[in-house]
Amino acid sequence: EAQLVESGGGLVQPGGSLRLSCAASGFTFNNYAMSWVRQAPGKGLEWVSSITGSGDSKDYADSVKGRFTISRDNTKNTLNLQMDSLRAEDTALYYCAKDLYSGNYGDSFDIWGQGTLLTVSS
Amino acid sequence: DIQMTQSPSTLSASVGDRVTITCRASQSINRWLAWYQQKPGKAPKLLLYAASDLQSGVPSRFSGSGSGTEFTLTISSLQPDDFATYYCQQYEGYPSSTFGQGTRLDI
DSSP states (O other): OOEEEEEOOEEEOTTOOEEEEEEEESSOGGGSOEEEEEEOTTSOEEEEEEEOSSSOOEEEOTTTTTTEEEEEETTTTEEEEEEOSOOGGGOEEEEEEEESSTTOSSOOEEEEOOOEEEEEOO | OOOEEEEOSEEEOOTTOOEEEEEEESSOOTTOEEEEEEOTTSOOEEEEETTTEEOTTOOTTEEEEEETTEEEEEESSOOGGGOSEEEEEEOOSTTOOEEOOOEEEEO
């Protein structure tokens, strides 16, 4: 069974940094593009970033471009999100999500983790 | 950027009702639209993709239609487990995607 488990969330001061990770299992990780989606408390879903299966292509929402960096380690079946220059508006539950189809880039998401909470506050 | 607008924001219904949620895109997205269900404290669950394809394991009372800029999610006969928040997502804007603001379905 495919599964994603996020970790790394916590409380960070404005301007600080944090690295989120997502451990994948139950599917051939390097065949699938992966994404981060966030949800601020009581709000809707916001796409944050995506990366191809090989890691060659990466894309970001304008709200995080230049501050967040997505990466993956296909030897460890792990997806990462390095978050720098954090702002209060980055406070959210961060989900990692798997593309529905192998080889696609830009797809619906069929597997989601349980989320990890980032709080940016002084 | 492609904007997605769902209506209504909140919908009250009863078990057995047929309900429809609408999602409109600011520009044509062909059929690159998905629908998700989210319950409190849980991750979203994929219901439909490519506007009308039912994800494996999802009950057939869920259906989707539309293309271009207007789409609908229909639940043919509401069950108690269906009371949740529903989101549409466009993924035509390769690879970035946009979600609608959500529709809360209340008893």
